[in-house]
Amino acid sequence: MKQKSRLLEKEGFSNFMASLLAILCGLAIGFVVLLVADPVHAFPGLLAILTGGLSDLRNLGQVLYAATPIILTGLSVGFANKTGLFNIGASGQFIVGAYVAVLIGVRCTFIPGPLLWLTCLLAATLAGALWGLLPGVLKALCNVNEVIACIMMNYIGMYAVNFLIQLTVFDSLKNQSLPVAENANAPKLGMDLIFRSGMTASSVNAGILIAVLAGIAVYYVIEKTKFGYELKACGYSRDAARYAGINEKRGIIWSMVIAGALSGLGGACLYLAGAGKSIEVLDTLAAEGFNGIPVALLGLNHPIGIIFSGLFVAYLNQGGFNMQIYGFAPQVIDIIISVVIYFAAFSLLLRGIVERVVKKKAHAQTAQTEPAPDGPPPAPGADQPKGGDET
Amino acid sequence: MSTVYFLVQQTMFFSIPLLIVALGGMFSERSGVINIALEGIMIMGAFSGILFINVMQSMFGMPPQLLLLLAVLVAAAVGVLVSMTHAYAAINMKADQVISGTAINMFAPAFAIFAARMIRSVQQIPFRNDFRIASVPLLGDIPVLGPLLFRNTYLTTYLGFAVLAVSAVALYKTRFGLRLRACGEHPQAADSVGVNVYKMRYTGVAISGALAGVGGLVFVIPTSTNFNASVAGYGFLALAVLIFGQWQPSRILFAAFFFGLMKTIASAYSGIPFLAELGIPNDIYKMIPYVATLIVLAFTSKNSMAPRAEGIPYDKGSR
Structure with a gap:
């Protein structure tokens, strides 16, 4: 041993x-x-990339905020990968979750205090799970390739959300969703007091803790439970899993549901941050969903690895933002x-x-x-x- | 009747790029290599082709159809070049084929924007669209068929059908096609009778790269007057068409046109009298192609005919 x-x-x-x-x-x-x-600005540019996320505490806070959604979509993709499924549908699950979170955050203001935030998160998770459920069911029962079903669900989700936003929570002046109630936003937990430079606070909030907790939870489920073992077994060899008495159809559905739930949660975490970000009504798929794929691959599909790779990607992006002063x-x-x-x-x-x-x-x-x-x-x-x- | 003509002409613009790219993907997957990089390769092909057109239009007065053909060649060459990075990772390095594909998908739009901004300081690359053929001489005057197929069209439409015909013959009627399919189904068996699996797979990926590159250009030309580092997810849709089409040319043709028609209805419903009167919101129409595809798939996917060795790196030593 x-x-x-x-x-x-x-x-x-x-x-x-x-x-x-x-x-x-x-x-x-x-x-x-x-x-x-x-050639002249190349070296300072590279330096800006490498140090941009650490140049002050506000930037570090922004890194944590930007890492939150891509860690969650990365976990979503990585979890599905572990179970032998390619979840390219994180984008649709993400935006559906985001919409439900915003809808409740705007319309259900009768829910008091941070309870509203938690309700939003829960609802977003369920909505994402639902969006993952459908490709899972189609795969398990009708043998529909999950890649194509997920791609279709991405577009259906995007158009459905565009339609529903205009129907329910539309700010027609800005062509985006209405801002959510103050208590629907994630609590700052004092992090805005630490991660700031001068008067400007960063957007970091409790979401990053949610993302890290989700990573640990996924790790626990995959590595330490019988359920996770069964899902993993399906990933290695579907036939062997069936031979061992594992219900592999149920496994497929569950792993898509969990992957969808993680992406949906990611959608809620991006928009319930008090960062002034709203869902724009555009005919483009949510990039955070697709960014989950590289994050998962970089983290070698390992939940803890994904937390770090998400942070790394967000860190580089912040550096890229800082690098723009050199004209790149x-x-x-x-x-x-x-x-x-x-x-x-x-x-x-x-x-x-x-x-x-x-x-x-x-x-x-x-x-x-x-x-x-x-x-x-x-x-x-x-x-x-x-x-x-x-x- | 004019509505029908209009619908068919529009459907071509959506379907032909899907057809070309999905056929490309077919060659790669039939040889045993999953090519999820189609989207990225389309972007690189479109980028290089449009940039070529942009430069040529400002420097020489070339006959437009000749210029288009040259741009197609440029796009194909760049497509092959990009796909080779995927082939190297997938075949020589035996890497997870999704990883290198994802890398290319991420690289392509970033590179297209970065390069365009370096060269032109804005990320859009405009071009003058003088490639449209109002009516093909003689053929355009045939009743019914003329307006359906030979008016308001592009050279690339016929290129698409030519690719289809050549693909179908190459895959089923030639020695090359038989060997390619063997490499995708059972590479060990192919190897045992002297087929060079690596070479066949490289060829498959190269064809997919060339066709995806061309497909990117073919997508941009009829639908826009500038290239903005995007092919609107058509690479992923082509992947869906490929799977929908069960890796067979005839079914891919059907799938591409089914999807293209749905897409046309979704984008042009306001021009179709009885659909316009229904008053259904725009976004619902836009969902139709995707919902319809899912429903059709749910009923037709029971027997998937995916190449058996797809996605599995070929290892000479393994049993």
């Missing part, structure tokens, strides 16, 4: 090293892009993140090599076969010479 935990530690370490390497590659290519665009378009950040993700795909291979080396060492020390680590399966790397393991 002791040996196993040591091995797992090493696996976590090699994961971390691999991610770090991918991030360095991304930053290097981002720097090259900056150099090509404007903030899209450099997306370029960097995409390169990081691309190299993260390679890093799975790298991790496989690191793991093999570690295994070999352990093998030499103990002269007995190691138990297979129960993390994600090692990346298949046939081109690499077999390191003499499993003799």
